[in-house]
Amino acid sequence: xxxxxxxxxxxxxxxxxxxxxxxxxGNWAARHDRVRANTDWEALRERGRxxxxxxxxxxxxxxxxxxxxxxxxxxxxHRAGTAAEACAQVVAICRERGAxxxxxxxxxxxxxxxxNDALAAAGVDAVETDLGEYIVQALGDRPSHxxxxxxxxxxxxxxxxxxxxxxRPFDPEDTQAxxxxxxxxxxxxxxxxxxGITGVNLAVAETGTLIxxxxxxxxxLSTGLPRVHVAVMGIEKVVxxxxxxxxLMQLLPLAAHGxxxxxxxxxxxxxxxxxxxxxxxxHVVLVDDGRSALRGTEYESALHCIRCGACLYACPVYRQIxxxxxxSTYSGPIGAVLTPALEQGAQGSDxxxxxxxxxxxxxxxxxxxxxxxxxxxxxxxxxARRHPRRxxxxxxxxxxxxxSRPGGYRATAATAGKALGPLWGRLARAATGDGWDARAPFxxxxxxxxxxxxxxxxxxxHARWRRRRx
Amino acid sequence: xxxxxxxxxLVDLLQxxxxxxxxxxxxxxxCEVAFPPGQTCCGQPAANSGYPADARRVAERFLxxxxxxxxxxxxxxxxxxxxxxxxxxxxxxxxxxxxxxAAALGERTFDLPAxxxxxxxxxxxxxxxxxxxxxxxxxxxECHMLRGLGSAEPPLSLLGGVEGCRIVETEKADxxxxxxxxxxxxxxxxxxxxxxxxxxxARAAGAxxxxxxxxxxxxxxxxxxxxxxxxxxxHHLVDLLEPDGRL
Numbered sequence: 001x002x003x004x005x006x007x008x009x010x011x012x013x014x015x016x017x018x019x020x021x022x023x024x025x026g027n028w029a030a031r032h033d034r035v036r037a038n039t040d041w042e043a044l045r046e047r048g049r050x051x052x053x054x055x056x057x058x059x060x061x062x063x064x065x066x067x068x069x070x071x072x073x074x075x076x077x078h079r080a081g082t083a084a085e086a087c088a089q090v091v092a093i094c095r096e097r098g099a100x101x102x103x104x105x106x107x108x109x110x111x112x113x114x115x116n117d118a119l120a121a122a123g124v125d126a127v128e129t130d131l132g133e134y135i136v137q138a139l140g141d142r143p144s145h146x147x148x149x150x151x152x153x154x155x156x157x158x159x160x161x162x163x164x165x166x167x168r169p170f171d172p173e174d175t176q177a178x179x180x181x182x183x184x185x186x187x188x189x190x191x192x193x194x195x196g197i198t199g200v201n202l203a204v205a206e207t208g209t210l211i212x213x214x215x216x217x218x219x220x221l222s223t224g225l226p227r228v229h230v231a232v233m234g235i236e237k238v239v240x241x242x243x244x245x246x247x248l249m250q251l252l253p254l255a256a257h258g259x260x261x262x263x264x265x266x267x268x269x270x271x272x273x274x275x276x277x278x279x280x281x282x283h284v285v286l287v288d289d290g291r292s293a294l295r296g297t298e299y300e301s302a303l304h305c306i307r308c309g310a311c312l313y314a315c316p317v318y319r320q321i322x323x324x325x326x327x328s329t330y331s332g333p334i335g336a337v338l339t340p341a342l343e344q345g346a347q348g349s350d351x352x353x354x355x356x357x358x359x360x361x362x363x364x365x366x367x368x369x370x371x372x373x374x375x376x377x378x379x380x381x382x383x384a385r386r387h388p389r390r391x392x393x394x395x396x397x398x399x400x401x402x403x404s405r406p407g408g409y410r411a412t413a414a415t416a417g418k419a420l421g422p423l424w425g426r427l428a429r430a431a432t433g434d435g436w437d438a439r440a441p442f443x444x445x446x447x448x449x450x451x452x453x454x455x456x457x458x459x460x461x462h463a464r465w466r467r468r469r470x
Numbered sequence: 471x472x473x474x475x476x477x478x479x480l481v482d483l484l485q486x487x488x489x490x491x492x493x494x495x496x497x498x499x500x501c502e503v504a505f506p507p508g509q510t511c512c513g514q515p516a517a518n519s520g521y522p523a524d525a526r527r528v529a530e531r532f533l534x535x536x537x538x539x540x541x542x543x544x545x546x547x548x549x550x551x552x553x554x555x556x557x558x559x560x561x562x563x564x565x566x567x568x569x570x571x572a573a574a575l576g577e578r579t580f581d582l583p584a585x586x587x588x589x590x591x592x593x594x595x596x597x598x599x600x601x602x603x604x605x606x607x608x609x610x611x612e613c614h615m616l617r618g619l620g621s622a623e624p625p626l627s628l629l630g631g632v633e634g635c636r637i638v639e640t641e642k643a644d645x646x647x648x649x650x651x652x653x654x655x656x657x658x659x660x661x662x663x664x665x666x667x668x669x670x671x672a673r674a675a676g677a678x679x680x681x682x683x684x685x686x687x688x689x690x691x692x693x694x695x696x697x698x699x700x701x702x703x704x705h706h707l708v709d710l711l712e713p714d715g716r717l
Contacts (some may be wrong), residue, residue: 013663316646320663334552354657357614357650357664358518374560380520396516400524403479404531409510413483436696446655450662451693454484461477461486464506 001084002289003114004339006142007327008348011355017144017152017322024151028313031258032365038281039254047370048251051244052304055236059295062238063286064203069208073270075282086287087118090197090230093283094124097228103186105214105222106130107199108146108307108383109234109287112329115197122198126197127189129218131182135161144323144331146309147256154321186218196222196279200233201306202248203284206241208269210284223266229279231268235286248306255308255367290342296377299341304368305334311362311372317355326352333362333372340379346455350383411458471590472604473501474536476579478685480500485685491708492546492582498713499590508535512553517561519652526561529553533571541578542589546708548581548615548683551653553606555579556618581615582708583683594631597711605635607705610668610675610691612645612684624682625707634708640675642692649690665694669702681702681710 022350051432054239055062055430067077080086102119104110116137119126128137132150135158143149143258150158159170162181170178202211210231211377212219223229239245253262271277294300305343312332323331328339330350337342340349353376356362362372382392402408437455440448447453459467472678475495478487493503510531517525536543545551558572573715579687586592599605609629615621629637636685648664668691672680682688698703 012659018663026642138667146646174621248668297658316648316664316667317657319659320667322617352652357646357649357653357661359646360617361613361644361646364617377518377520377557380518382523384520392519393521396519396521396524400513400516400521400527403510404527406508406510406531406535409479409531436693438697443655445657447693450658450697451665452696453693454689456483457486459486461489462507463484464486464490466507469505 002112002343003117003348004083004112004289004329005283005327005343005347009327009351009355010325011317011321012325013320014322014325016215017324018320020152020154021319021322024145024148025313025319028310030257032310032314035254036343041254044247044251044254045367045369047247049304050369051239051247052306052368053301054244055239056295056300056303059210059235059238059292062240063235065205066203066208066238067286068460069112070282070284071203071208073208073282074273075208075270075284078283078285080285080287080289083113083287083289086113086232086285086289087115088092089285090115090164090232091118091122091124093228093230094119094195095122097194098170099228100124101193102126102187102195102197103129103222103226104133105196105198105212105219106133106149107197107232107237108143109232110447111143112196112231113287113289115232119251124195125305127186129186129189129222131179131216131218134182134186137166139147142324145312146307146334148309148328148331152324160343190221190225193222193226194329195228195230196224196226197230197232198222200231200237200284201252202245203233203238204242204245205238209245210268211245211249212266212268213249213262213264214266217264219266220264223268224278227279228281228283229268229271230283232285232287235288236291236305251367252306252308255310255365271418283458290344294341297341299337299375302341302372302375303336304370305338306368307365310365310367314361314365315356316359316361317357321355326355328352333376334370337370337372337375337379338410340383341375345386350379350387353377353379353383410462471501472539472541473503473585474541474543475503475505476509476532476536476543476550477505478545478547478550480685483544484689485706488546488685488706489592491514491706491712492544493678495582495586495595495708495711496544499586499592499595501590502641505663506535506539510535512550513561514550514553514557515651518554529558529561529572530568533568533575536575537571538542538581542581542585543575543579544585545579546582546706547685548612548619548621549686551579552614552618576669581619581624581683582659583615583620583628584619584621587627588622592692593627595628595711596713597628597632598713599632599634599710600716603634603635605678606638607635608638608640608672608675609643610647610671610672610680610682611644612682613686615683616644617640627683628670628711629707635679635710638675638677640671640677642671645671647687647691649684649687654686654690661690662694665690666698667697669698669700673702674699677702679705681705681707683707
């Protein structure tokens with residue numbers, strides 16, 4: 001069991017969330033169109049794919065190199081096979097130093113492994129310092145987007161929260177005041193923190209450098225102010241060299257926000273040297289938690305993901321249901337692939353690949369060209385094997401038997417057109433008489449609950465062709 | 471040129487007139503149209519639902535039907551062409567003989583607009599939208615044709631040649647309409663919400679009709695528009711390419 005899956009997916013339109021999301025996704029799409037128009041986007045993507053492919057294909061070698069370089073630079077590397085091991089290692093680092101106050105910079109991996117709960121249980125008060133993440137943490141909520149954790153919330157909801165916290169009124173229109181309040185609260189926490197816990201966007205094997213990307217400055221404070229910096233990273237975040245890292249650091253902000261460079265980059269190579277500002281200790285926790293098992297499988301390329309969030313905004317289903325509907329740390333198309341692949345279908349995750357119309361927008365958008373739509377299709381087959389749906393399987397088997405033979409197909413067509421036609425008409429209680437029905441028998445009632453349906457044509461094309469040209 | 475018509479199951483069973491108009495168009499453009507009677511379906515419903523073995527049985531029927539034929543195979547439905555071109559090689563990955571046949575067939579299987587524009591070199595085949603004046607129409611890109619086959623321009627080119635209508639730009643014209651085959655039955659509420667977004671954007675752009683090439687998308691959008699009582703017509707592209715403008 002891992003905390004990666006929070007609940008079973010609940011796919012239903014979520015108008016309140018959708019209203020917020022459509023604005024965010026619309027802004028993203030406009031910027032993304034400009035990126036496509038103004039860069040050699042396809043070439044950038046292909047190079048990105050090559051770099052990530054090299055990293056994952058040579059993962060054990062690169063991880064060893066990374067560990068050696070981090071250690072040489074004075075850092076300590078901890079390897080965690082599971083989420084529980086990773087949490088235990090971070091908790092132990094805090095305990096051994098008597099630390100009870102930590103600041104956290106946004107990290108989906110620490111969400112994935114349930115680190116906040118583990119820290120709380122160990123008596124470590126860990127506060128999220130990314131503004132969106134601070135808001136969802138204070139609300140007892142979860143992030144609903146990889147990069148924009150509070151994208152499902154409105155400014156009004158944030159103002160309400162801050163009013164409850166501070167006892168003074170906030171105007172939802174005055175975002176500057178909201179930000180200023182959070183900054184004031186967080187500044188105290190930064191100054192008091194004994195440990196800073198961050199994720200990692202990329203780790204460069206050739207120099208042991210951790211790259212952290214941000215737009216708010218909270219990462220710089222989390223990695224700079226506390227005495228101890230703990231960086232928790234998935235093993236897949238490694239890249240071979242600086243040439244590759246530099247390219248990905250261009251690709252990530254382009255895909256995520258449509259801008260050619262991140263607002264701020266922190267490059268961390270070991271702890272502070274003598275006399276420098278910065279943490280005395282650097283700990284790098286390398287988390288596997290199912291990732292190695294994907295290497296060599298059809299889902300290996302899901303490890304190429306650089307967590308840009310583009311496939312979420314591009315996905316028409318995510319736009320309607322929001323991130324929480326997935327019930328998984330990772331939402332959107334990449335979550336619908338990564339979670340069942342990592343969980344091997346456990347905890348209801350085999351339902352996730354169904355949260356897609358297979359329109360292909362995700363794969364088209366992905367800056368490292370992960371074939372997400374193909375993987376969603378394959379995961380549906382894995383799911384059908386792992387959790388058989390007998391009636392559906394029997395239906396498709398019967399269908400294949402009939403439609404793999406011309407006679408069987410034509411018999412179905414004739415049935416649909418002639419026999420089922422009138423039958424359908426009788427069952428359809430509100431037949432309109434113009435070739436459309438408002439009601440249809442189950443399972444087609446799932447269609448007609450919200451839409452009219454075409455009645456099967458009494459004379460299919462095959463029959464028409466035979467009659468006229470036969 | 472001799473052309474093999476792959477009419478596709480949804481056109482065959484739900485909108486056979488689209489098949490007839492495809493034949494009429496191809497013949498008007500000088501093609502001799504053959505219709506191999508053994509054809510059924512490309513197998514996509516099973517493939518996308520997690521039943522690749524069932525999909526293979528039906529896909530083998532496609533290979534058996536069209537394997538012995540020659541010349542281009544043309545379908546008035548991009549999604550099925552995408553299935554043949556893109557999914558068959560994966561479906562038959564462990565069967566080199568059939569994989570090779572599938573690859574060869576994929577190379578000569580075309581969606582109708584791409585075939586007309588790119589293979590026959592006809593960017594404009596005329597056509598007449600009925601009614602007075604210039605009816606504003608929105609074009610809905612079929613996802614698998616747009617992204618899977620890279621056929622964004624050919625349908626727009628053909629639609630641009632139709633008299634009596636003008637294409638209006640809609641926001642997010644490349645967004646999926648929510649049909650998605652079995653998706654429409656699996657997640658009906660989400661599917662309908664996606665249709666509403668599509669329909670609302672078309673109306674916001676001032677469109678009085680939506681045109682596409684996927685009879686599944688069309689049935690989904692028209693069925694939803696009817697249920698909402700919207701004054702919005704829905705057409706398959708080929709319906710507009712008739713020279714005499716009868717729908």
